[in-house]
Amino acid sequence: MHYDLIVIGMGLSGLMAAKTATEAGRKVLIIGKGIGGLALFSNSIDVLGIPSLAGPETKSLKDDLSQWILDHPNHPYGKIGAEKIEEALSSFNALFPPPYTFQAKNGSNSLLPTGAGTFRPTYLIPSTMMKGTTIKNKKILLIGFKGYKDFYAQQLADSFLCRAVTLSLSGMSQAEINSTTLARWMEQPTFREWIGTEIKKQILNEELVGFPAVLGLKDPMGVRKDLEKRIGLPVFEIPALPPSIPGMRIFRRFKERLIQRGVTFLLGHSVSKAYVNRERCERIEVLNPPLLTSYTADCYILASGRFMGGGLKADREKISESIFNLPLSQYEVREKWFGDSFFDDHPVHGVGISTDSTFHPIDESGRPILENVWVAGTILAHHHFIQEKSREGIEIATGYWAAKQGIDSL
Amino acid sequence: MNQKSWPKSNSDHCIRCATCMSICPVSRVTPLFPGPKQAGPGAERFRKAGDSSENEWIDLCMGCHLCDLVCPSNVPISELTLLAKVTYFHKKGRSLRDWLLSHPSQFGWLGSSFPSITNSLLNHPLVKCMLDLLFKIDRGRPFPKYQSPTFRQWFKTHSSRGEKKVAYFYGCYTNTNEVEVGRATVKVLEANGFEVILPPQNCCGLPMLGTNDLKGARKMALKNIPSLLQTIRSGVDIIFSSTSCGHMIKHEYSHPLNILGAEEIANHTFDLFEFLRNLKESGNLNIQFKKLKIKAAYFAPCHLRSLGIGFPALEILRLIPGLRIDNIEADCCGLGGTFGFKKEKYAISQEIGKDLKEAIDRLNPEMVLTDCEGCRMQIRHLTGLKVLHPVQVLGDALL
Numbered sequence: 001m002h003y004d005l006i007v008i009g010m011g012l013s014g015l016m017a018a019k020t021a022t023e024a025g026r027k028v029l030i031i032g033k034g035i036g037g038l039a040l041f042s043n044s045i046d047v048l049g050i051p052s053l054a055g056p057e058t059k060s061l062k063d064d065l066s067q068w069i070l071d072h073p074n075h076p077y078g079k080i081g082a083e084k085i086e087e088a089l090s091s092f093n094a095l096f097p098p099p100y101t102f103q104a105k106n107g108s109n110s111l112l113p114t115g116a117g118t119f120r121p122t123y124l125i126p127s128t129m130m131k132g133t134t135i136k137n138k139k140i141l142l143i144g145f146k147g148y149k150d151f152y153a154q155q156l157a158d159s160f161l162c163r164a165v166t167l168s169l170s171g172m173s174q175a176e177i178n179s180t181t182l183a184r185w186m187e188q189p190t191f192r193e194w195i196g197t198e199i200k201k202q203i204l205n206e207e208l209v210g211f212p213a214v215l216g217l218k219d220p221m222g223v224r225k226d227l228e229k230r231i232g233l234p235v236f237e238i239p240a241l242p243p244s245i246p247g248m249r250i251f252r253r254f255k256e257r258l259i260q261r262g263v264t265f266l267l268g269h270s271v272s273k274a275y276v277n278r279e280r281c282e283r284i285e286v287l288n289p290p291l292l293t294s295y296t297a298d299c300y301i302l303a304s305g306r307f308m309g310g311g312l313k314a315d316r317e318k319i320s321e322s323i324f325n326l327p328l329s330q331y332e333v334r335e336k337w338f339g340d341s342f343f344d345d346h347p348v349h350g351v352g353i354s355t356d357s358t359f360h361p362i363d364e365s366g367r368p369i370l371e372n373v374w375v376a377g378t379i380l381a382h383h384h385f386i387q388e389k390s391r392e393g394i395e396i397a398t399g400y401w402a403a404k405q406g407i408d409s410l
Numbered sequence: 411m412n413q414k415s416w417p418k419s420n421s422d423h424c425i426r427c428a429t430c431m432s433i434c435p436v437s438r439v440t441p442l443f444p445g446p447k448q449a450g451p452g453a454e455r456f457r458k459a460g461d462s463s464e465n466e467w468i469d470l471c472m473g474c475h476l477c478d479l480v481c482p483s484n485v486p487i488s489e490l491t492l493l494a495k496v497t498y499f500h501k502k503g504r505s506l507r508d509w510l511l512s513h514p515s516q517f518g519w520l521g522s523s524f525p526s527i528t529n530s531l532l533n534h535p536l537v538k539c540m541l542d543l544l545f546k547i548d549r550g551r552p553f554p555k556y557q558s559p560t561f562r563q564w565f566k567t568h569s570s571r572g573e574k575k576v577a578y579f580y581g582c583y584t585n586t587n588e589v590e591v592g593r594a595t596v597k598v599l600e601a602n603g604f605e606v607i608l609p610p611q612n613c614c615g616l617p618m619l620g621t622n623d624l625k626g627a628r629k630m631a632l633k634n635i636p637s638l639l640q641t642i643r644s645g646v647d648i649i650f651s652s653t654s655c656g657h658m659i660k661h662e663y664s665h666p667l668n669i670l671g672a673e674e675i676a677n678h679t680f681d682l683f684e685f686l687r688n689l690k691e692s693g694n695l696n697i698q699f700k701k702l703k704i705k706a707a708y709f710a711p712c713h714l715r716s717l718g719i720g721f722p723a724l725e726i727l728r729l730i731p732g733l734r735i736d737n738i739e740a741d742c743c744g745l746g747g748t749f750g751f752k753k754e755k756y757a758i759s760q761e762i763g764k765d766l767k768e769a770i771d772r773l774n775p776e777m778v779l780t781d782c783e784g785c786r787m788q789i790r791h792l793t794g795l796k797v798l799h800p801v802q803v804l805g806d807a808l809l
Binding site for chain 2: 001002029033034035036039040147175176178179180181184242243244248252255256259260262264265266268269270286288289290291293308309310
């Protein structure tokens with residue numbers, strides 16, 4: 001089967017690329033094994049969360065981003081520029097009309113409480129988490145659930161210097177529950193009625209109630225509104241351990257839009273091989289045992305992610321890119337991959353594919369290697385998204401603009 | 411990854427990311443099932459080769475394969491769980507109930523010989539009560555109705571003509587319970603210039619997998635392989651209208667059943683709508699449609715998702731003028747083939763189905779279309795709506 005554009009990878013960058021292409025009227029195939037970081041991380045939208053941009057003084061992110069880009073021209077943002085990053089973020093936002101929206105507080109970063117009891121700077125915040133930005137100034141009650149091991153309300157309360165209450169779910173004393181089960185229960189009025197009553201009894205003088213981020217998958221604002229009514233106080237969510245419900249909300253919205261627009265949506269299969277002839281990718285092959293199926297397109301977006309998803313592979317000696325065997329940048333001997341301490345900024349995180357300003361992969365001399373392949377997402381070189389707190393921003397901006405480059409070439 | 415090294419049953423590849431936990435329909439509705447992460451690679455670390463699983467909860471896995479689709483590490487999660495289940499039940503022994511549920515083909519012919527008696531008996535409250543108490547087949551689950559004549563019998567009286575030949579694997583359910591699906595399939599294929607032939611065939615064996623009878627599944631597969639091989643070797647492709655039978659033949663005959671010849675057959679076996687989509691790509695699809703003013707909703711069965719062909723039925727149906735077709739945003743109907751008939755699993759099956767029902771209610775369609783007979787049964791049970799195979803609507807749309 002032939003497509004205008006094939007997107008390899010179904011994480012946030014792949015999804016943005018597919019959305020961009022289908023909204024431009026193109027025939028798109030997106031293929032991915034797993035859903036990337038959307039299942040795992042907090043999934044508020046980080047753009048650039050370095051310390052100077054994380055302070056209480058409200059600096060506009062856009063201005064500081066422009067300066068930062070000038071200082072880091074090789075960074076993926078360097079190929080895009082602050083204005084165009086803004087455009088990509090708007091495109092993402094367009095998928096989330098009210099009531100569940102992603103917004104920046106005062107146009108700058110805010111500090112959000114995390115499920116580890118710390119704070120992290122982030123930019124676009126979903127409506128259900130926004131009130132968490134006021135946590136330092138308010139009296140909070142945190143809610144945990146016995147058996148839900150991915151969120152320890154009491155531990156967070158010790159960190160945030162507030163109170164916590166852990167609800168015992170009747171009949172569930174032996175069982176472990178995960179966030180998907182809990183999120184589903186939250187969607188049931190009888191469950192909310194029960195916990196609403198329980199929590200109301202526990203309130204002393206608190207002004208705000210914090211839940212783990214499990215306020216439903218389909219209608220989080222509806223769930224929250226109902227809880228607020230029953231408890232009598234405003235409510236917010238704090239991201240917990242995987243599976244990430246906020247991330248699943250994002251994935252579901254993309255999936256809905258892409259399928260509605262006729263994108264061929266192949267979740268569950270990976271590209272086993274790409275066939276390249278004279279600087280052009282001719283086709284990709286997908287292994288769904290025992291079958292090998294080929295797909296062709298005029299252009300390809302490689303958004304296969306880093307090590308967890310297998311976009312990059314590392315063994316004891318070397319790192320390689322799995323599909324096209326593209327050369328990698330920032331690549332040193334193994335002894336130099338890691339810092340001494342776990343929380344160091346490890347050099348290996350900066351390894352990835354170097355591209356020119358149009359997202360074509362390039363060799364050491366800067367020459368584009370594949371003329372119909374564009375690279376997007378965290379597989380790109382020269383970023384350290386963990387330290388920078390820039391993951392979603394990189395995924396959204398590069399996914400959007402790499403796809404635009406691809407479409408322009410058609 | 412190349413063809414020679416497709417996923418081995420290596421649980422060490424699991425990085426415990428819990429993405430599978432985000433999609434498993436069973437662990438979403440009941441904490442009794444710890445989820446695919448635990449059932450598959452997790453518990454595997456405690457099972458030595460040949461050891462059975464220690465826990466009955468292993469049988470709560472429906473075999474929907476959704477976990478496989480989201481695992482970034484290529485762990486064959488549902489296969490690990492299936493093999494553990496098989497070993498568990500091999501040691502424990504299987505019940506007569508499970509034999510009954512997995513061998514519908516044995517008495518399907520009986521049902522179709524005396525359909526009115528069979529249908530009234532099977533759905534009589536007293537009989538259902540007895541089946542519930544004696545065999546633990548939940549009384550809440552309606553049995554499908556048997557029809558006469560069967561699809562095979564009808565086909566004998568039908569003369570199929572066309573320039574090229576195509577072989578149809580119709581499946582037990584089409585034969586005895588939904589003959590109209592078979593007839594619509596034949597109509598659509600003939601309208602595209604194909605003469606339809608029916609290769610000798612038996613039950614694909616999938617119900618045996620659902621009752622953890624690997625040996626039984628192998629037996630059915632070995633019965634089918636010779637005739638299917640002969641068919642494709644004579645240059646005729648095989649199509650299936652049931653995504654469950656199709657998935658069994660295309661994938662499960664190779665893994666985990668490891669049947670010789672399965673790979674060769676898989677390369678020439680296609681889902682009906684996948685086949686039609688290929689015709690469309692080459693400009694050979696008959697698109698002479700009349701206008702159908704219907705508001706329908708489409709549900710993609712789990713086995714279809716696992717086939718990795720996208721949603722070809724949705725793509726083809728969108729070509730019909732006047733037809734409004736929305737994709738239902740839900741992941742699993744909850745029936746799981748034989749799973750939802752079992753008394754100890756009925757409630758779980760219905761709880762999973764609740765999410766689907768809500769999604770359908772939101773769309774408010776006149777009818778629901780889906781390629782799997784199990785899903786059709788379940789959606790009828792959940793909503794009371796008219797539920798058809800997409801080929802039936804396509805057949806109606808042809809001029």
